[in-house]
Amino acid sequence: MFYRTAGQFKTSYESDQALFPVRQDAILLAVILVFAWVIFPLTASEFTFQTLLIPILIYALAAMGLNILTGYAGQLSLGTAAFMGVGAYACYKMVTLMPWLNPVVAILLSGVFSAGVGVAFGIPSLRIKGFYLAIATLAAQFFLVWLFEKWAWLYNYNASGAIQVPNLTMFGVYVAGPQADSWVQYYLVLAIVSVMTVLCINLTRGNLGRTWKATRDVDIAAELIGINLMKSKLTAFMVSSYVVGVAGALFVFMWRGAAEPNLFDIPLSFRILFIAIIGGLGSILGNYLGAILIVGLPVVLGTLPAALGIPISSSMVEHINVMMVGGLIVFFLIIEPHGLAQLWRLIREKLIIWPFPH
Amino acid sequence: MKDTQGYLTADGRQIGGVLMEMRNITLRFGGVVAIEDISFDIREGEIRAIIGPNGAGKSSMLNIISGFYTPSNGEVWYKGAPRPLMKPYEVARMGVARTFQNIALFEGMTVLDNVMTGRLTHMHAGLLSQALWWGRARDEEIANREVVEKVIDFLEIQNIRKTPVGRLPYGLKKRVELARALAAEPSLLLLDEPMAGMNVEEKEDMSRFILDVNDEFGTTIALIEHDMGVVMDLSDRVVVMDYGKKIGDGTPDEVRGNQDVIDAYLGVAH
Numbered sequence: 214m215f216y217r218t219a220g221q222f223k224t225s226y227e228s229d230q231a232l233f234p235v236r237q238d239a240i241l242l243a244v245i246l247v248f249a250w251v252i253f254p255l256t257a258s259e260f261t262f263q264t265l266l267i268p269i270l271i272y273a274l275a276a277m278g279l280n281i282l283t284g285y286a287g288q289l290s291l292g293t294a295a296f297m298g299v300g301a302y303a304c305y306k307m308v309t310l311m312p313w314l315n316p317v318v319a320i321l322l323s324g325v326f327s328a329g330v331g332v333a334f335g336i337p338s339l340r341i342k343g344f345y346l347a348i349a350t351l352a353a354q355f356f357l358v359w360l361f362e363k364w365a366w367l368y369n370y371n372a373s374g375a376i377q378v379p380n381l382t383m384f385g386v387y388v389a390g391p392q393a394d395s396w397v398q399y400y401l402v403l404a405i406v407s408v409m410t411v412l413c414i415n416l417t418r419g420n421l422g423r424t425w426k427a428t429r430d431v432d433i434a435a436e437l438i439g440i441n442l443m444k445s446k447l448t449a450f451m452v453s454s455y456v457v458g459v460a461g462a463l464f465v466f467m468w469r470g471a472a473e474p475n476l477f478d479i480p481l482s483f484r485i486l487f488i489a490i491i492g493g494l495g496s497i498l499g500n501y502l503g504a505i506l507i508v509g510l511p512v513v514l515g516t517l518p519a520a521l522g523i524p525i526s527s528s529m530v531e532h533i534n535v536m537m538v539g540g541l542i543v544f545f546l547i548i549e550p551h552g553l554a555q556l557w558r559l560i561r562e563k564l565i566i567w568p569f570p571h
Numbered sequence: 572m573k574d575t576q577g578y579l580t581a582d583g584r585q586i587g588g589v590l591m592e593m594r595n596i597t598l599r600f601g602g603v604v605a606i607e608d609i610s611f612d613i614r615e616g617e618i619r620a621i622i623g624p625n626g627a628g629k630s631s632m633l634n635i636i637s638g639f640y641t642p643s644n645g646e647v648w649y650k651g652a653p654r655p656l657m658k659p660y661e662v663a664r665m666g667v668a669r670t671f672q673n674i675a676l677f678e679g680m681t682v683l684d685n686v687m688t689g690r691l692t693h694m695h696a697g698l699l700s701q702a703l704w705w706g707r708a709r710d711e712e713i714a715n716r717e718v719v720e721k722v723i724d725f726l727e728i729q730n731i732r733k734t735p736v737g738r739l740p741y742g743l744k745k746r747v748e749l750a751r752a753l754a755a756e757p758s759l760l761l762l763d764e765p766m767a768g769m770n771v772e773e774k775e776d777m778s779r780f781i782l783d784v785n786d787e788f789g790t791t792i793a794l795i796e797h798d799m800g801v802v803m804d805l806s807d808r809v810v811v812m813d814y815g816k817k818i819g820d821g822t823p824d825e826v827r828g829n830q831d832v833i834d835a836y837l838g839v840a841h
């Protein structure tokens with residue numbers, strides 16, 4: 214009943230290719246946008262900004278970057294966190310070397326560095342696939358974190374070995390560093406993540422997206438219909454690492470405020486891989502759904518039992534969280550490899566034909 | 572040295588000059604000689620069949636034409652000039668499209684997207700234009716969609732346009748694969764056993780489509796087929812292979828009368 218496609222006929226290929234061929238999707242999106250842009254920022258507490266809103270957006274973006282590489286182009290990577298690190302360190306060097314640089318410009322430029330590093334580490338993908346490629350990206354992971362530790366120039370020779378986000382302003386308002394307000398940072402993150410999402414949607418639904426998917430599905434056939442596999446894979450590494458690098462810069466500059474090298478170690482890579490898998494490989498929406506689940510679950514576990522008056526220790530919450538995430542991974546890998554996004558697609562299909570099943 | 576002398580087919584179609592010529596092709600896999608010193612040509616506008624028992628080397632020959640295998644000896648001439656060593660994607664960009672003996676569709680995509688991949692070689696918008704869905708990328712998306720829709724209409728697969736390919740039955744998959752190849756508007760179309768595993772009705776449909784493609788677009792077609800009846804009906808000229816050697820070459824009638832061919836293939840299989 215809510216999803217009625219009858220009567221919505223397409224009269225041109227252009228309108229058929231529109232982002233939301235079904236009107237109800239557009240309405241749903243509008244509602245979500247009103248929440249994201251107006252209702253959440255007006256009502257959210259500091260706790261909500263810091264534990265839910267901002268991290269969900271940043272994790273979703275990082276997963277989106279990984280998803281382009283793994284979900285769309287079929288190249289498994291276990292080095293996502295290291296590429297986030299490249300973005301974060303690049304941003305740190307830029308704002309300290311050029312303090313006059315607009316912080317948003319710095320964040321967007323950070324991705325250029327991670328894209329370059331990503332392409333370099335993507336070169337093995339031209340010769341190796343699957344499991345072996347995953348191991349090669351793992352090598353990138355180890356190497357880069359080692360570099361973040363050993364290359365003191367990267368963290369401006371701080372005694373702590375960590376990078377500390379300085380106070381940065383834009384039009385006289387603090388946008389990063391200890392002085393920045395959460396709602397300001399939330400809006401900046403929301404704006405950047407929204408724009409990147411639109412760009413990713415466009416890339417994945419057009420010619421490049423089809424090129425990537427063809428490479429993923431049958432690489433030999435892809436080459437025989439005219440796809441330069443090298444170019445296809447390396448653009449996937451480039452675009453993916455760009456997005457991941459921007460997410461890394463946001464991660465440190467708009468959320469954590471400081472970072473040590475080991476922040477970008479394997480656990481973070483896996484966390485993002487889990488978001489992409491649970492959300493759905495080969496889906497843009499899925500990254501948001503996965504991030505909401507992975508970021509939101511521990512928060513819910515940490516607050517709900519207390520609210521219900523059930524005494525539960527914080528280490529217990531941690532254990533339950535790990536068990537549930539593990540269970541979800543197994544569930545999705547076995548039962549629904551296309552993740553939450555596919556579940557939503559099925560529900561939507563049902564809604565379209567409901568209440569007349571045929 | 573382009574041979575421009577064509578010939579007139581039995582049903583009165585004018586066949587043009589030589590489009591592709593295989594000269595003394597030999598292909599070895601380690602000790603196995605899959606193809607031994609074979610020469611033949613494919614002329615513009617004709618339907619050229621390659622037949623022979625299993626393992627004769629037919630698919631290998633097609634793989635050489637599409638640049639997937641490099642011949643151990645011999646040359647491939649295309650449009651009057653020897654073709655340098657090329658990657659398969661470069662061959663595709665020169666106007667060679669194909670289907671596969673074992674269907675090789677992109678299972679994670681819809682029928683429409685699969686057929687759209689056939690247009691890849693015609694789309695050149697840059698990364699930025701695509702990311703913004705603006706300018707060249709958008710124009711190309713619309714213009715190429717129109718071509719694809721014509722192919723979809725032509726092959727009568729309108730109603731499965733938005734269906735994920737993975738859900739289709741075998742016969743339809745074969746047709747979608749043909750659609751993807753046709754969408755490229757190739758000058759040479761290679762079909763590796765387009766009717767294998769089909770029932771009689773599906774075979775008739777496919778035969779009709781192949782004839783229509785050749786007729787309406789003038790596309791040159793080289794096809795491999797097992798079903799002798801089908802081959803005789805469809806093709807203008809036939810190459811017969813057996814154990815990597817060419818044992819016959821000519822019109823269906825000539826080939827049918829060739830004693831070597833009868834011994835090696837017709838006599839055994841049919």
Ligand SMILES: Nc1ncnc2c1ncn2[C@@H]1O[C@H](COP(=O)(O)OP(=O)(O)O)[C@@H](O)[C@H]1O
Nearest residue numbers: 600603605623624625626627628629630631632
């Ligand atoms: N990639 C390969 N490696 C080794 N041998 C191959 C390869 N491809 C084909 N062959 C061999 O070449 C011969 C011809 O195979 P093929 O061209 O597939 O025959 P057909 O298509 O006529 O049935 C067979 O003996 C086959 O085993």
Ligand SMILES: [Mg+2]
Nearest residue numbers: 629630631672
């Ligand atoms: Mg074969």
